[in-house]
Every structure is written in C-alpha cells, then in structure tokens.
Amino acid sequence: MANETLREKQSRFAVMVARLILHAGELGYEVTLGEAWRSEYEATRLAKQKLGIKRSLHSDRLAIDLNLFRDGVWLKTTEDHRPLGDWWEQIGGAWGGRFNDGNHYSLAHEGRK
Numbered sequence: 001m002a003n004e005t006l007r008e009k010q011s012r013f014a015v016m017v018a019r020l021i022l023h024a025g026e027l028g029y030e031v032t033l034g035e036a037w038r039s040e041y042e043a044t045r046l047a048k049q050k051l052g053i054k055r056s057l058h059s060d061r062l063a064i065d066l067n068l069f070r071d072g073v074w075l076k077t078t079e080d081h082r083p084l085g086d087w088w089e090q091i092g093g094a095w096g097g098r099f100n101d102g103n104h105y106s107l108a109h110e111g112r113k
C-alpha cells in the first residue's frame with residue numbers, strides 16, 4: 001500500500017465495502033446502498049448547507065453511506081451502526097460514527113475521512 005495510487009485505493013475500498021455488506025448480513029442486518037460517488041457540484045451544494053464538506057471522500061470514490069435494517073426496521077442512528085462501524089475500523093476503514101455520521105463508511109485519504 002506504500003505506493004498505492006488513488007485508483008488502486010478506490011478498488012481496495014470497493015472490496016472492503018463488499019466485505020462490509022457481507023459482514024452486515026452475518027450480523028443479521030440487511031442493507032441498502034445510499035450515496036457512494038458524489039459530484040463536485042453536489043459536494044459544494046451540500047457544503048453550503050452545512051450538510052457535508054466540500055472535499056468529501058464521496059467525490060474521491062472513497063466513501064459510501066449504507067442504510068441499515070433489522071426485521072424490516074430502518075435503523076437510523078449512529079449507535080445502530082456501531083457494531084458495523086467497529087468492525088469497519090478493525091479492517092482499516094474510517095467510520096463516520098466518530099463524527100456523528102453513523103451511516104458513513106470511508107477509507108481515510110490525505111487526512112480526510
């Protein structure tokens with residue numbers, strides 16, 4: 001990973017997300033896919049509304065928002081995501097629950113999460 005390019009890192013992240021989704025199933029959750037890639041235009045728009053940051057990792061294809069369900073109930077809080085977030089961090093990811101964005105799973109890049 002020492003000389004990993006951004007493109008290679010994006011692919012490593014995609015495989016990590018696949019594992020995350022499978023792991024969620026093993027824990028008895030179902031997921032649906034939320035936002036993954038975000039255009040610079042959308043990132044700027046959200047940043048103006050204080051709903052995101054302009055240099056979002058979504059724009060670098062290094063973040064995804066997952067919707068979590070159990071027994072048909074949409075689990076929306078950061079705490080709901082903690083079992084998955086803790087596991088995600090163990091495999092090297094950065095979890096948005098550390099900054100009150102529990103459904104956000106990313107791979108840190110240039111100091112951003």
Ligand SMILES: [Zn+2]
Pocket residue numbers: 058063064065103104105
């Ligand atoms: Zn996100």
